[in-house]
Amino acid sequence: MTKPLGERIRSQFEARILSGELAPGERLPTEAELMQQFGCSRMTVSKALSALADAGLIERRKRAGSFVSRPRVHSMVLDIPDLAEEVAARGQTHRYRLIRRDVSEAGIAHFGPAGGQVLALDGLHLADNVPFAFEQRLVDIAAVPDIADVDFGHLAPGSWLLRHVPWDEAETRIAAEGASGSIADWLDVEPGTATLVVERRTWRGSDSITFVRQHFRADQYDLVARFGQRSASRAPA
Amino acid sequence: MTKPLGERIRSQFEARILSGELAPGERLPTEAELMQQFGCSRMTVSKALSALADAGLIERRKRAGSFVSRPRVHSMVLDIPDLAEEVAARGQTHRYRLIRRDVSEAGIAHFGPAGGQVLALDGLHLADNVPFAFEQRLVDIAAVPDIADVDFGHLAPGSWLLRHVPWDEAETRIAAEGASGSIADWLDVEPGTATLVVERRTWRGSDSITFVRQHFRADQYDLVARFGQRSASRAPA
DNA sequence: TAGTGGTCTAGACCACATG
DNA sequence: ATGTGGTCTAGACCACTAC
Structure with a gap:
């Protein structure tokens, strides 16, 4: 006891x-x-x-x-959930609609190793058939070769990656931005409407895995980060 | 070696x-x-x-x-820096301008213990004299009695709290929002302009310490969260 | 019920930074 | 020089749970 x-x-x-x-x-x-x-x-x-x-x-x-310790550089743990799971947890139906898929040489957008191939996936996330996030993603094919065989017609790439590719480092940028024309169209809002922009890049060791930029409809989504005390110290990989 | x-x-x-x-x-x-x-x-x-x-x-x-482990609920460490320090680190001059300070009974905004007193502090953060964040804050005076004697005319309450009050739990909500009239005025932007909204509530044990809502000018600020692997498990307080 | 991790002991040697 | 933490040993008993 x-x-x-x-x-x-x-x-x-x-x-x-x-x-x-x-x-x-x-x-x-x-x-x-x-x-x-x-x-x-x-x-x-x-x-x-x-x-x-x-x-x-x-x-x-x-x-x-x-x-x-002196009160520290305060940090919090930010949960980065799988969008499909999160929507489902709210009791809504999640759907992903692939808009564009193509393979190009690396170097564009400063992503991927020189000479390597990069898979570009643009898509739309919908909750109960209402669009709530427009996503542009790049994946390093050399780091994730299996991804070439996956059909992302309706499966969100983020969901697949979270389940199949372990990562050990990531950086996320969070900002607000008025929706530009094409993004406003996809999200079905007026141009200039506030959107929450999340950009995240993940690595495994020194390899870039993926870079993603998501525009969320402000009225449909917000992020919640919980709890604090800084994370455990870790040795270099 | x-x-x-x-x-x-x-x-x-x-x-x-x-x-x-x-x-x-x-x-x-x-x-x-x-x-x-x-x-x-x-x-x-x-x-x-x-x-x-x-x-x-x-x-x-x-x-x-x-x-x-199965690839986990992915989480990242979100640094919540002291705004004054962060602006200074960019080489800019940080200034805080107190707009309103008053003491009221708790219960409003579901903050603070019943019957206790709450300090409300509204203010504006400026970088090189350009406003970049409008902040509304509530502080539980019972949990932080020292705060009654602090002059926040130019000292940002967040900076003071981070240095003087340890916390062990926090929750942050991050969203995008079009600036309403008065907030647009303070931030010197057009109404409806996208702002990044950060709401954070912190606790020490079961006591609420502070609740803050900050509107950031989208063109002046974004959050960066770094790195992953979940934080160390901790025992309940 | 037996194998596994959770915790603890009473030592030990060493590296290191401070006084 | 010396006191401090960092690490390790070779045991031990216990709680839990999957078998």
Whole structure:
């Protein structure tokens, strides 16, 4: 019933830091002192403090000790859901309509390795047959050879990619933009209407996987990002 | 020079999973087998696998073993920078101009504890004296009593809060919206012009800290979110 | 019920940065 | 020089759950 000791140590310090009882810059007891206080081995204390360090709540410095972090560069976890799943979760019917598919040399739009081939896929996402997102996507065929055989007539490329291609790095740009003429046509809104623009590029190792630019109808879609404390530190790939 | 053994175990499996050599659903060796393969103790193996599980790359199930995760609910880390710092980092001058400050009873806008007092702060962010964001903010005075004494005439409340109030939970909504009349006036754009709207609410434990709604001029600002793999799992507060 | 991961111990050696 | 964290060992007991 009672939580593991290491977890109790971790959560106790978490609470004391978040409450302000332990101020930023303040020094925590050493591992040796905590062993005595909690009557446990050093490994247990070490794991608890390491977890706090991974969460960004403390910083650990050799020969100096462990210190409460200054309030950090705040970051949040932004869920990037599969549009098809998200629409379905709302109880609506998702449909993807392919508008254009062609293969071209890389280099255009600064995407893909020199000399490689790039698959371009333009399409429209509809919820209950109402268009809500216009999507332009590029995929590096060399990085994802299987994609050449997939029929995207009604399957959204993003849905397929999320299920088949693991990635380890991504960058997303989020902006607002008035709909230009052709995009306004596809989204069935007046030109100049506000749209939410999401551009995302993903990599696996040093290979670009895909670049996508999505225009969302402002009245049909918004993004929600939840929760914070920074992500765990990771070693370089 | 050589990396710690546990880290080598971790990164080896990370690479094999990301490359696809280990497919989703595939079972990893048991801890006992890995002890033999790497000639190390069980703790070392366990820590490496736990790190992979924290990163979401594998799932560990008692009595069954460790398995490569299905490509996950994809999430990214969205940096929510201090606007003042961000503008300064671009080499521009940031200025905040307070428009309205008053204290009211909670309950309005579904913010704050019943009966408590809420500080409302409206203001304008300017970069090189050009307005780029109109901000409406509510702060729970009971949760942040110090704020009553701060002069926000030119100091952005977000900057102060980020430096003084730790939080452990937040939710952000991002949308596009045509500027309404008064907001268009403050941002010095035509009504109906696309703006990026960011709404964020933060908590410490069960206390609401602040709710903020920011309208950004689309031509002056966009958000950038970087990198992925989900954040470390955390215990409830 | 037996195999698996979850946690913990009581040591140990080492690297490192600070005093 | 020395105290600190980083890592590792070779065990151990337990909880859980799939078989």
